[in-house]
Amino acid sequence: MKISHLGPAGTYTEAAARLYSEAAELITYPTVPEVIQSVITDNTDLAVCAFENSIAGTVSIETIDLLLKADFPLKIYGEIVLEIQHGLIAKAGTTIESIQTVYSHPSALAQCQTTLQKILPNAAQVALSSTTAAVEAATTNDASGAIAGATAAKQYDASILLQDIGDEQHNATRFLVLSKQATVPTGDDKTTLVFTTSDAEESGSLVKVLQLFAERKINLSRIESRPTRQQLGTYVFSIDIHGHEKDKDVGQALAEISKHTSWVNVLGSYPRWK
Amino acid sequence: MKISHLGPAGTYTEAAARLYSEAAELITYPTVPEVIQSVITDNTDLAVCAFENSIAGTVSIETIDLLLKADFPLKIYGEIVLEIQHGLIAKAGTTIESIQTVYSHPSALAQCQTTLQKILPNAAQVALSSTTAAVEAATTNDASGAIAGATAAKQYDASILLQDIGDEQHNATRFLVLSKQATVPTGDDKTTLVFTTSDAEESGSLVKVLQLFAERKINLSRIESRPTRQQLGTYVFSIDIHGHEKDKDVGQALAEISKHTSWVNVLGSYPRWK
Numbered sequence: 001m002k003i004s005h006l007g008p009a010g011t012y013t014e015a016a017a018r019l020y021s022e023a024a025e026l027i028t029y030p031t032v033p034e035v036i037q038s039v040i041t042d043n044t045d046l047a048v049c050a051f052e053n054s055i056a057g058t059v060s061i062e063t064i065d066l067l068l069k070a071d072f073p074l075k076i077y078g079e080i081v082l083e084i085q086h087g088l089i090a091k092a093g094t095t096i097e098s099i100q101t102v103y104s105h106p107s108a109l110a111q112c113q114t115t116l117q118k119i120l121p122n123a124a125q126v127a128l129s130s131t132t133a134a135v136e137a138a139t140t141n142d143a144s145g146a147i148a149g150a151t152a153a154k155q156y157d158a159s160i161l162l163q164d165i166g167d168e169q170h171n172a173t174r175f176l177v178l179s180k181q182a183t184v185p186t187g188d189d190k191t192t193l194v195f196t197t198s199d200a201e202e203s204g205s206l207v208k209v210l211q212l213f214a215e216r217k218i219n220l221s222r223i224e225s226r227p228t229r230q231q232l233g234t235y236v237f238s239i240d241i242h243g244h245e246k247d248k249d250v251g252q253a254l255a256e257i258s259k260h261t262s263w264v265n266v267l268g269s270y271p272r273w274k
Numbered sequence: 275m276k277i278s279h280l281g282p283a284g285t286y287t288e289a290a291a292r293l294y295s296e297a298a299e300l301i302t303y304p305t306v307p308e309v310i311q312s313v314i315t316d317n318t319d320l321a322v323c324a325f326e327n328s329i330a331g332t333v334s335i336e337t338i339d340l341l342l343k344a345d346f347p348l349k350i351y352g353e354i355v356l357e358i359q360h361g362l363i364a365k366a367g368t369t370i371e372s373i374q375t376v377y378s379h380p381s382a383l384a385q386c387q388t389t390l391q392k393i394l395p396n397a398a399q400v401a402l403s404s405t406t407a408a409v410e411a412a413t414t415n416d417a418s419g420a421i422a423g424a425t426a427a428k429q430y431d432a433s434i435l436l437q438d439i440g441d442e443q444h445n446a447t448r449f450l451v452l453s454k455q456a457t458v459p460t461g462d463d464k465t466t467l468v469f470t471t472s473d474a475e476e477s478g479s480l481v482k483v484l485q486l487f488a489e490r491k492i493n494l495s496r497i498e499s500r501p502t503r504q505q506l507g508t509y510v511f512s513i514d515i516h517g518h519e520k521d522k523d524v525g526q527a528l529a530e531i532s533k534h535t536s537w538v539n540v541l542g543s544y545p546r547w548k
Contacts, residue, residue: 106380106387109401113380125401127383129391206497207481207488214481223480223511225497237497 076268350542352451
């Protein structure tokens, strides 16, 4: 099995893909559209894309924008929840006090800001395109450190000077696995759908949609409204429910949903991450 | 009137505070808790805090964490929606081609990544603590640029080489105005509340809460579920509804809400931003 993911190797996305499948061949692409295109053209079987971060909210606008396209040809086939543990990484022998420059991806720098102000208030912070590039820079420069995960540290034989330097305790990123294939029900699945309601009686329509699930005791595990890019004042709702679209109760609810929405798209049903 | 906001001067937060009141005296503090404390201790009248960004989702974890505290002593008194227009800024006479280093806040770097890869693929990106600090660095170094707003450019007499270099067209940040005072209804208000439902029949409880508003034709303008930090699998819902808590219909709905929630807090009613 071949899994495509955003490169370079060594980032948190690789760690997520590896967590999903120990045996798969992992292939990196430089952009999210190319990651997805590789599945569409059968060069790979599955694509792993970052979807949301527990701290920052949605991390990947690119993934969401692609999923919201009406003709998007892939389905959500799985999910991966990866605990993000930012470490302070440097080449072996480096002391924390000697670090004058800290490299990382801008999101990781932002997520470690309070800690960095405490431990390295005078260090310059340099943003690079990935946490892997940051570890590479830190290991080829003196008096430098990187914020990255253990996968990147291992790749460059670097030392982890401090573990878990993120400002927030529970930092997890949820990745989606995308495929041309649909899954079969496992008994413990989730289904993700997006829909818009008519502007005029928005909260009424939303209630009617949620009611379809509630009256069947189908739980909701995420709900989010996002302004649509097209028109101010209209919203896309995105929800995750428990169950598979082929489960009888979920299927019944989905069959009625178009009565209360102006547009609806079931993005996929997939085993819940455990 | 005195308004406190996160410093330094010249950032987007200052631009938002100035947009809210042309005449107010603006006072900066180095951290969000200090911004809020200044209102609690009557050193300032109002606090302006970043709340959410249309692209990245929630930007200010600090603001949300403070608002979610059960004994938080301030109310939401107003909102400000600021269009974020990132410019490429440098000292007068600098050409785009000559820029070898780009300074900015990590969030701004992240929001301009695609554009930067196109126009300055080889420039080093250096993350600083604010967009103001970035313009200061760009204007005191040769071959340097900053990503920041027009307010910061003006403060340092710098040139805007390129306007609007953000990757997304509609980039707006919503700020909340916090006060000890409550507002009076204006006829076009919003009310923000947060609540948790019992885990057991989550989507059923959520429907019952939303039904209270829907049956009174009270529209919803935002809904978001966030995992609680305390316990995995429990959620805090945060919603914005149209109307003021002193409006009869909103008041009736709020009076019934505790039947369906395990915890509820009305964070404030305030005039809708226009």
